[in-house]
Amino acid sequence: MKKIVLLLAVGFLSINVANAQAKKPTLMVVPSDAWCSMNDYMLEFDDEGSKVRIPDYKKAFQSDPDLLLVISKINGLMADRGFPLKNMESVLKTLESNSAEDAMMTSKDGDESSESPVDKLKKVAKADIIIQITWKVNVTGPKKSITFNMQGLDSYTDKQVATAAGTGAPSFSAEVPVLLEEAVLSHMDNFTNSLQNHFDDMFANGREVIIRIKKWDSWDEDLESEFDGEELGVIIENWMAANTVSGRFSTTDATENMMLFEQVRIPLFEERNGNQIAMDTRRYARQLSKFLKDEPYNIPNKLTTKGLGRATIYLGGK
Amino acid sequence: MKMLMKSLAISMIAITCFTIDASAQKKKKADKAMHVFRYEIECMGTGVQGTYLIKVWSYSKKATIAQEWSKKDAIHGVIFKGFAGANGCQSQKPLSRNPDLMQEQEAFFDEFFDTKTGGYRQFVNLTTDGVPSAGDVQKVGKEYKVGLVVSVNKDALRKYLEDKGIIKGLASGF
Numbered sequence: 001m002k003k004i005v006l007l008l009a010v011g012f013l014s015i016n017v018a019n020a021q022a023k024k025p026t027l028m029v030v031p032s033d034a035w036c037s038m039n040d041y042m043l044e045f046d047d048e049g050s051k052v053r054i055p056d057y058k059k060a061f062q063s064d065p066d067l068l069l070v071i072s073k074i075n076g077l078m079a080d081r082g083f084p085l086k087n088m089e090s091v092l093k094t095l096e097s098n099s100a101e102d103a104m105m106t107s108k109d110g111d112e113s114s115e116s117p118v119d120k121l122k123k124v125a126k127a128d129i130i131i132q133i134t135w136k137v138n139v140t141g142p143k144k145s146i147t148f149n150m151q152g153l154d155s156y157t158d159k160q161v162a163t164a165a166g167t168g169a170p171s172f173s174a175e176v177p178v179l180l181e182e183a184v185l186s187h188m189d190n191f192t193n194s195l196q197n198h199f200d201d202m203f204a205n206g207r208e209v210i211i212r213i214k215k216w217d218s219w220d221e222d223l224e225s226e227f228d229g230e231e232l233g234v235i236i237e238n239w240m241a242a243n244t245v246s247g248r249f250s251t252t253d254a255t256e257n258m259m260l261f262e263q264v265r266i267p268l269f270e271e272r273n274g275n276q277i278a279m280d281t282r283r284y285a286r287q288l289s290k291f292l293k294d295e296p297y298n299i300p301n302k303l304t305t306k307g308l309g310r311a312t313i314y315l316g317g318k
Numbered sequence: 319m320k321m322l323m324k325s326l327a328i329s330m331i332a333i334t335c336f337t338i339d340a341s342a343q344k345k346k347k348a349d350k351a352m353h354v355f356r357y358e359i360e361c362m363g364t365g366v367q368g369t370y371l372i373k374v375w376s377y378s379k380k381a382t383i384a385q386e387w388s389k390k391d392a393i394h395g396v397i398f399k400g401f402a403g404a405n406g407c408q409s410q411k412p413l414s415r416n417p418d419l420m421q422e423q424e425a426f427f428d429e430f431f432d433t434k435t436g437g438y439r440q441f442v443n444l445t446t447d448g449v450p451s452a453g454d455v456q457k458v459g460k461e462y463k464v465g466l467v468v469s470v471n472k473d474a475l476r477k478y479l480e481d482k483g484i485i486k487g488l489a490s491g492f
Contacts, residue, residue, distance in 0.1 A: 082488060182364045186364045187408060196415070200486075
């Protein structure tokens, strides 16, 4: 009887593990700054004497049918592969309508919804992986060809995780939209191949994220303060070593006020009540936050996150 | 007259049997010699969405058998070898990223590449009705090297292999 119960329990557990799904990263196609600049879709403003140019995505989407064609093609092909993408034009429209709604919304007592400056900063179009596209039409006499570049950029680690680039066959007669369509079709498989390599690496070695530790000015202690004869910075590093996949992380910067951990490989799942739950940076950093809040350190702290891959813990208060 | 009719009928039956047998023999020969996939692939341009347009050079002692094999070789190449780019055509990696897949899934691929019942045929189309262009049938030593342009429905092929659990999909695990 005991054996049967044990077998059933093992079976149930393995079903849970098998069914566990990692958190799916969001992807979005964004025209590169270089492309926006080449096509004059830039905004220019004066920042205390120096001229700053930023891409004007709204103008690009409203006036460039080739851009819409390329994005629509990429979105369609990725959806066919089971990976529907966020559509940047729709995201920009939603952001606009949300802020208009938020500005008008009040409670019955006349209260406005609370929003900190950081909340305002975070109201931008974002995705976990940005597919940055650039293309250029090359004209040699009557012949035209397209140089096309697709880069998959991780929003948190700033690493290029996928790529496909090249110049298509020159044509005397084909229109630019036809050449562009051909360019997308011929580069897409190579792009998804390199993206698949990135995902395979993630499943084998954990998700690569960034963890930052900072302290509030008002906190009397710092990262060099000693607890049981050990500096706080070293205690945090030891926790990272024990809780990353194969102890993989790099301490990029460490001072008395801040620490920056890059290439932190966090497990994709954590076990809770016998179930495997998908893990993201928020869940992971919450464990460190709790570790520091509990005995013997008793350090109050605040945790903020950015998407699936970046978290900051502020020590010394909420 | 009766005798003439009789001999005509016998001749007809004999010719039919011979034709069927010859065709079966050809396929048998093709099957027997197909233990090693030996071919070269050239990219011929960007195909319509979801397809690769490639030229496959297959080898055999008989030109007709090489033609029969080009379909199999094309599918094998798309799954296991990929192909290099040329003339503005982009090089493509194989669908499988596991070099030992053929050995690991031997039973599946034996059935998949079976000349009579194999599923590979639904993913490949011969252009020019399977007739090689001039200069695409070459005698190399004692055998023929035959080049045929084929269109491989790689999206459907990938989907099929993903559904069968032979290769992993991009979204698997999420």
